[in-house]
Amino acid sequence: MRALPEPNNVPLTGGPTLRWGVLAPGRIAREWVRTVHANTDQRVVAAASRTLERAQQFADEFGIDTAYGSYEQLVADPRVEAVYIAAPHSEHRALALLAIAAGKHVLIEKPIAVTVAEAADIIEAARAAGVFAMEAMWSRFLPQHTIVAQLLEAGDLGEVLTVTGDFGAKFEFDPASRAFDPALGGGALLDIGVYPAWFAHFVLGAPHAVTATGSLASTGVDAQAALILDYASGAQAAITTSMLVPTPLAATVSGTLARIEFPGPFMGPGSFSVTAGDERLEWREPTGLRWGEGLCYQATAVAQHVADGLTESPWHSLDDTLEIMAVLESARTQLGAL
Numbered sequence: 001m002r003a004l005p006e007p008n009n010v011p012l013t014g015g016p017t018l019r020w021g022v023l024a025p026g027r028i029a030r031e032w033v034r035t036v037h038a039n040t041d042q043r044v045v046a047a048a049s050r051t052l053e054r055a056q057q058f059a060d061e062f063g064i065d066t067a068y069g070s071y072e073q074l075v076a077d078p079r080v081e082a083v084y085i086a087a088p089h090s091e092h093r094a095l096a097l098l099a100i101a102a103g104k105h106v107l108i109e110k111p112i113a114v115t116v117a118e119a120a121d122i123i124e125a126a127r128a129a130g131v132f133a134m135e136a137m138w139s140r141f142l143p144q145h146t147i148v149a150q151l152l153e154a155g156d157l158g159e160v161l162t163v164t165g166d167f168g169a170k171f172e173f174d175p176a177s178r179a180f181d182p183a184l185g186g187g188a189l190l191d192i193g194v195y196p197a198w199f200a201h202f203v204l205g206a207p208h209a210v211t212a213t214g215s216l217a218s219t220g221v222d223a224q225a226a227l228i229l230d231y232a233s234g235a236q237a238a239i240t241t242s243m244l245v246p247t248p249l250a251a252t253v254s255g256t257l258a259r260i261e262f263p264g265p266f267m268g269p270g271s272f273s274v275t276a277g278d279e280r281l282e283w284r285e286p287t288g289l290r291w292g293e294g295l296c297y298q299a300t301a302v303a304q305h306v307a308d309g310l311t312e313s314p315w316h317s318l319d320d321t322l323e324i325m326a327v328l329e330s331a332r333t334q335l336g337a338l
């Protein structure tokens, strides 16, 4: 087996930058701004909340120049070039359309929306406006997955026939929370199942059949699900997600020549091995970044793509997003979670 290729992620510093605006300063927005400011040259110049007080608190915490008490005001700010949308999934469509209509580039938290139809609306609007748009599938931009992409591209694994991935976490039950409230797009599949669904798509593309089983929470959202994805090539992916129990966050890719194993986490900065017969190569995550700190890679990638004149990421395109949404929607429909 040849040595593993070097990661070819966009460097975190020294490249093009954007002036960012943040809509909806909640939990993930906090993690995103913290790591973007700590580890990249990108700068957030404005933050907007539904209340000025929350926006001001957030702006003060992160040294952001301007706080707005409405999302509309932020997208009207001519200094803002790109908008990061960090509201619950149920709000993504409306906020993305708002920012796109104002001519801003958009990075929209995962999942891009609640349904395929909503995702299609965002994509159509972004393409018509000619702005850059991407679902914030940050995992794809981590150094580890740039290596996996190169291995796949070079055919080093042979014919890939089996992919596995899991993302389970224990969510405390609260019917009014983002995770459990159907009105906010609750459910395991959309919130965390999107990661193994992305991983299977990253490796194998769009499946021709999706078979899903699982269970619902008392609010009607999916609490746990197991999916088998079948591909025209004969390949299969087996992915699971749960809001009831933590799982290893592992992923594997098995081909006729070699296999990749992420012991977990595969979706955050993590190490992996490649095994071919008796030979085993280990790749150790070198950055020291942990978990959500890895959110910063996608921000520099967006800035590079925009500087290159692109309106979509070749690493996570809008069609990729739509195909992943179709898998999640099929599974939710089969579970009766829609």
Ligand SMILES: NC(=O)c1ccc[n+]([C@@H]2O[C@H](COP(=O)([O-])OP(=O)(O)OC[C@H]3O[C@@H](n4cnc5c(N)ncnc54)[C@H](OP(=O)(O)O)[C@@H]3O)[C@@H](O)[C@H]2O)c1
Pocket: 023, 024, 025, 026, 027, 028, 029, 048, 049, 050, 051, 054, 055, 086, 087, 088, 089, 091, 109, 110, 111, 136, 138, 178, 184, 190, 191, 292
């Ligand atoms: N990439 C990741 O690792 C990761 C991790 C966690 C979550 N996420 C994604 O990020 C998004 C937000 O998740 P979060 O956990 O950060 O959510 P959160 O803290 O519950 O909410 C984020 C913010 O959205 C705003 N908001 C706008 N409309 C709202 C509504 N109808 N109900 C509640 N809040 C509303 C609120 O801010 P204001 O009212 O102040 O504007 C709220 O603080 C989700 O789509 C989720 O999937 C991604």
